[in-house]
Amino acid sequence: MKQTKFILPAVVLSAAGFAMAQGSLWNMYVDAYQVQIPELLWCNWKNEDGSRACVDPNIARWWYAYAGDTENGQKVSFEPITKNDDGTYKLIMADEDGDIIPNGNLVKDVGLVVTMSAAGGTAAAPAIAGLGFDWFKDKSAMDISSQPGYCILYQWTGSQPLQMELSWDEEANGYDTWYAELPMGYKSLNFAWSDFKQYGWDKKPITIATEKSVGLKIRLRNSGADEVKGTFNLIELGWKDECSVLSTESSKIARANSAKAILTDRTLSFSGVRGDSRVEIMNLQGQVMLKGTTAAAMDLSRLDAGVYMVRIAGSLNLAQKILLK
DSSP, X not given: OOOOOOOOOSOOOOXXXXXXXXXXXXXXXSSOOOOOOSSOOEEEEEOTXXXXXXXXXXXXXXXXXXXXXXXXXXXXXXXXXXXXXXXXXXXXXXXXXXXXXXXXXXXXTTEEEEEEEXXXXXXXXXXXXXXXXXXXXXXXXXXXXXXXXXXXXXXEOSSSOEEEEEEOOHHXXXXXXXXXXXXXXXXXXXXXXXXXXXXXXTOOXXXXXXXXXXXXXXXXXXXXXXXXXXXXXEEEEEETTOSOOOOSSTTOOOOSOSSEEEEEXXXXXXXXXXXXXXXXXXXXXXXXXEEEETTSOEEOTXXXXXXXXXXXXXXXXXXXXXXXX
């Protein structure tokens, strides 16, 4: 059975081209995800004869995995992950037709999911594992200075914060890049450019990172010998103030929708739902953990703490995330 298609924008002309709300750079609720797929990138237009044209991979946004210097006893890992023929890491999430590859990094209705670890680092040479997002596959630069910053909706289970790095040409500008921290947990965060910082050994103005942006990186940077490991789930990524906001009420995590799933302690109830619809509770790996209907409240007491997806089938097709404590 065919799954959601991944239609890539043909050309990134300017920062003004990203105008969609709710995570325009990564959004599981639209039919446009920026992913790496084997061999081909599919365009969102057709030729005059009805055939679909193919984008030059060098002008498409591109996700990849990367590691720092692993020749000095450092150890990094990614799960699940594959490698290119030259040994470099890559994210394979869809095939040539745009269908989700089973057991890959993209989970339908959940997001980009990868477990990564880093160990054997020191203060002078930290162990680094990360995900990169380039505007162009050939790593050419783009001016994003007219934007106010980034937003991100994610979950991270590791014991120390991740870092969101403003990626630039490191050979020209050095490795002391600007970054902001992504704490452990399920978070929706906004970062203005003024929220980013450097370590300070090779200071360069942040204008270089915004006016000559290559993309961004989300990295696990471990300066200790012991392993740090966690699972990162990217749900939305966009310009500042675009991403969905988590409810301030501790009992609810909901999107703006008249139909809602309401979590009170470990009991899930439903409002704004007409009739009796089927309900599935899924974990971040896309596995169905519980089934029920909207006609009665659901007892979630046997589930482990964490983030789950509530999916209501039928005419609503509601997908909502909840946090069990």
